[in-house]
Amino acid sequence: MNSFKTNHTTPVLPAIARGIEILNNGGIIAIPTETVYGLAANAFSIKAVAEIFRLKQRPAINPLIVHIASLSELATVAVEVPPLAMKLAEAFWPGPLTLVLKKTPLIPDIVTAGKPTVAVRVPGHRLALELLNRLDYPLAAPSANTSGSISPTNPSHVTGSFGAKAPYILDGGNCERGVESTIIGFTGDEPVVYRYGAIPIEAIEKICGKIKTHTSDDVSPAAPGMLSKHYAPKTRTLLTADPAALVSSLNSSRTGLLLFDRPLGGVSAGPVEILSPTGDLAEAARNLYPALHRLDAMKLDVIIAERVPSVGIGMAINDRLKRASTDESV
Numbered sequence: 001m002n003s004f005k006t007n008h009t010t011p012v013l014p015a016i017a018r019g020i021e022i023l024n025n026g027g028i029i030a031i032p033t034e035t036v037y038g039l040a041a042n043a044f045s046i047k048a049v050a051e052i053f054r055l056k057q058r059p060a061i062n063p064l065i066v067h068i069a070s071l072s073e074l075a076t077v078a079v080e081v082p083p084l085a086m087k088l089a090e091a092f093w094p095g096p097l098t099l100v101l102k103k104t105p106l107i108p109d110i111v112t113a114g115k116p117t118v119a120v121r122v123p124g125h126r127l128a129l130e131l132l133n134r135l136d137y138p139l140a141a142p143s144a145n146t147s148g149s150i151s152p153t154n155p156s157h158v159t160g161s162f163g164a165k166a167p168y169i170l171d172g173g174n175c176e177r178g179v180e181s182t183i184i185g186f187t188g189d190e191p192v193v194y195r196y197g198a199i200p201i202e203a204i205e206k207i208c209g210k211i212k213t214h215t216s217d218d219v220s221p222a223a224p225g226m227l228s229k230h231y232a233p234k235t236r237t238l239l240t241a242d243p244a245a246l247v248s249s250l251n252s253s254r255t256g257l258l259l260f261d262r263p264l265g266g267v268s269a270g271p272v273e274i275l276s277p278t279g280d281l282a283e284a285a286r287n288l289y290p291a292l293h294r295l296d297a298m299k300l301d302v303i304i305a306e307r308v309p310s311v312g313i314g315m316a317i318n319d320r321l322k323r324a325s326t327d328e329s330v
């Protein structure tokens with residue numbers, strides 16, 4: 001695809017070389033990104049992509065995100081790119097912004113679940129970029145967890161999700177952002193939010209002006225990440241603006257608390273996770289999935305999660321908490 005990719009002057013890291021070998025043989029590996037770990041395979045290979053769906057137990061109707069090395073590769077995966085999409089890509093790539101665009105024939109239908117559009121981004125992670133720069137194909141990669149469960153933000157989450165079936169993991173430590181990319185699609189030239197994520201909508205609106213949110217139903221969601229039940233712990237989880245009141249009313253001895261910035265004065269309960277003692281939403285986002293993973297492993301009766309301020313990345317945190325929780329949430 002790109003001959004320039006072979007002109008590397010720096011020696012390849014052994015971990016990257018191992019990843020390349022597996023991918024070139026049609027296999028899948030877990031890769032770090034700035035948002036969450038991805039389960040990656042050659043996006044041009046139907047067979048390799050089918051293996052992602054199988055391992056993740058992902059419904060075939062749920063399309064994958066394609067990761068490219070740079071904006072200059074966009075033309076290999078997408079056509080008829082709206083000018084505003086170009087502006088957003090220039091502003092936020094590499095970074096946690098995914099654009100849904102009209103696909104090229106190079107992208108097989110299995111990647112897009114038969115849709116004429118492809119979701120694409122350039123990840124903002126040194127190792128992911130180093131890898132992509134040495135490959136002759138883009139990587140299709142959903143989050144590296146079993147379908148519907150809590151997303152992975154470090155290698156142990158990936159191993160925890162897949163057990164003995166876990167693929168080779170390119171270890172990039174903890175993910176810096178901690179929630180998935182923001183997904184923007186287009187109706188004609190008009191941008192629409194498909195999923196709240198690590199790039200705040202306010203930052204996107206600085207470039208696009210006021211932007212609409214795609215309202216989806218669970219039968220035919222535009223992005224199945226918008227399914228109302230997703231990103232979910234096994235433990236019953238309740239989302240509330242007033243955790244103290246809910247703790248008192250529940251009267252359960254095995255209650256875990258997922259709180260934004262401070263403990264609950266005077267209310268006794270089980271384990272407590274504070275997402276950011278300084279009230280920093282970026283830190284809260286980084287700690288969200290690790291805290292959910294820890295609480296979920298404790299086999300509690302219930303997890304009570306506190307809503308965070310609904311600004312910036314806080315909108316993505318609340319969105320994930322809402323999807324993690326059940327209908328009974330208050």
Ligand code: TXA
Nearest residue numbers: 035038063064117118119142143180181222223224225
């Ligand atoms: O941050 C991220 O986006 C991470 C990292 C690994 O890049 N990936 C991720 O992938 O969150 P996944 O599969 O967990 O979520 C992908 C979302 C899904 O909600 C899917 O429905 C949506 O992207 N999507 C993919 N292709 C689409 C398309 N053509 N139209 C609408 N939505 C699409």
Ligand code: MG
Nearest residue numbers: 142143151225
């Ligand atoms: Mg996911």
